[in-house]
Amino acid sequence: MAEKQEGLVVSHLGKGIAVETVSGEILLCQPRRKLETVAVGDRVVFEQVASGQGRIDEILPRRSVLIRPARNNKIRPVAANIDHIYVVFAPEPRCDFLLIDQYLALCENRNIEARLLLNKTDLPGSEVLQPKLAVYQTLGYPLYKVSAVENIGLDDLKRDLKGHVSLFAGQSGVGKSSLTNRLIPDKNLKINSISATTKHGRHTTTAATLYHLPEGGDLIDSPGVAIFGLAGLTESELAWGFREFQPLIEHCRFHNCRHLQDKGCAIKRAVEQGEISSERYQRFLKLREKMPVML
Structure with a gap:
């Protein structure tokens, strides 16, 4: 039975995946069926199945993706x-x-x-x-x-x-x-x-x-x-994505505030008082419009 090793995904080559071993060797690997999509930068567990070839058994936990x-309203890792x-x-x-x-x-x-x-x-x-x-x-x-x-x-x-x-x-x-x-x-x-x-x-x-x-x-x-657009972001995450909004979000009157014309919106008030860039706020509104409709 082949020994399992850890490696780094460095590229996709056609249907194969180039994995770098700890020693710096590059193997052309195939992922196991039902394994989620492997991305460049992933740390993986693989086993060598032939000279220069391997099989990816596991994707190690990611710190970011x-x-x-x-296609078909799905998302995939870049x-x-x-x-x-x-x-x-x-x-x-x-x-x-x-x-x-x-x-x-x-x-x-x-x-x-x-x-x-x-x-x-x-x-x-x-x-x-x-x-x-x-x-x-x-x-x-x-x-x-x-x-x-x-x-x-x-x-x-x-x-x-x-x-x-x-x-x-x-x-x-x-x-x-x-x-x-x-x-x-x-x-x-x-x-x-x-x-x-x-x-x-x-x-x-x-x-x-x-x-x-x-x-x-x-x-x-x-x-x-x-x-990559706004794939996977919700409206609330988009608002959180504006760093200057973050300390104010919890001070909005309503927990589901959309930061538009909502009563008691702390972010809208900060814009009106010049504490938040009105240009950044207007771009936030434009990005909200671009977001995919959540069914």
């Missing part, structure tokens, strides 16, 4: 055991603050720490964003200012990445790929190495892949992460 909508999500934005394309607030709300509810990452600081327009960014900094969200092209600010970013599992999220065109390539100079070499080790051919999937950073820490590169 990022999910996205799937990545697991993430410590930090860096919400990447730039002067160009135009900064989408609604998307930023959406990411932050998810992080607040998924046991993931959020950071703001302003890329392309070599371009004009970065300072124009500062007044709006100050709102987030006041709420305690760290802000990193970098330029992947000019190699500005990356040393501070690398220090923050060290020792953690992280993921970049943001709208298309903000430079996530450029940042990833700067941080992982041998990214293509690592992709080819996984493909060669598992004999799966060139790894061209758009699914998430976990890379070990040269300075320490892991980075999950997930090209499709922008589509």
